[in-house]
Amino acid sequence: MAADPTTRTWFLPNEEATLRFGAVMATALESPALVFLEGDLGAGKTTLSRGLLRGLGHRGSVKSPTYTLVEPYELGATRVFHFDLYRVTDGGELAYLGLDDYFSTDALVLIEWPDRGQGWLATPDWQLVLSPREEGRQISLTAHTGRGRDWLAAMPGTGTVDAA
Numbered sequence: 001m002a003a004d005p006t007t008r009t010w011f012l013p014n015e016e017a018t019l020r021f022g023a024v025m026a027t028a029l030e031s032p033a034l035v036f037l038e039g040d041l042g043a044g045k046t047t048l049s050r051g052l053l054r055g056l057g058h059r060g061s062v063k064s065p066t067y068t069l070v071e072p073y074e075l076g077a078t079r080v081f082h083f084d085l086y087r088v089t090d091g092g093e094l095a096y097l098g099l100d101d102y103f104s105t106d107a108l109v110l111i112e113w114p115d116r117g118q119g120w121l122a123t124p125d126w127q128l129v130l131s132p133r134e135e136g137r138q139i140s141l142t143a144h145t146g147r148g149r150d151w152l153a154a155m156p157g158t159g160t161v162d163a164a
Contacts (some may be wrong), residue, residue, distance in 0.1 A: 036128065085116035091118055096118070103122065125143065
């Protein structure tokens with residue numbers, strides 16, 4: 001059986017490589033976009049988001065939106081909304097949060113713990129799954145839309161991502 005052409009996998013040996021991979025993602029994505037970030041606690045979802053935001057030009061701090069649920073970023077013409085749905089217990093809560101308002105813009109939307117919004121979220125352009133491997137982490141990126149597949153084609157080949 002042929003490999004799924006919409007999924008690619010990389011090995012990120014350390015935090016610096018995770019930040020670098022996020023910056024590379026920033027060069028491939030275009031707004032509007034919906035990106036799901038999946039993985040256990042401590043898998044590197046927020047670190048990856050930090051790298052992406054820095055790749056888009058953000059110079060301030062990037063914190064996990066675990067308690068605020070969303071952190072907005074205005075980066076020139078690009079708006080980014082970074083969600084963390086870890087504390088959401090029922091997808092219906094998202095309707096009360098006005099989630100539709102965020103998706104009606106030309107923003108890049110990053111969602112950690114998207115399974116908590118199952119049934120309420122649109123199909124993502126990209127779904128990233130981070131999982132521990134050796135001393136680092138493995139990242140699998142699946143494109144679910146035509147735009148997502150085009151962006152995935154612009155990413156570097158699979159293998160190990162260097163921190164430099």
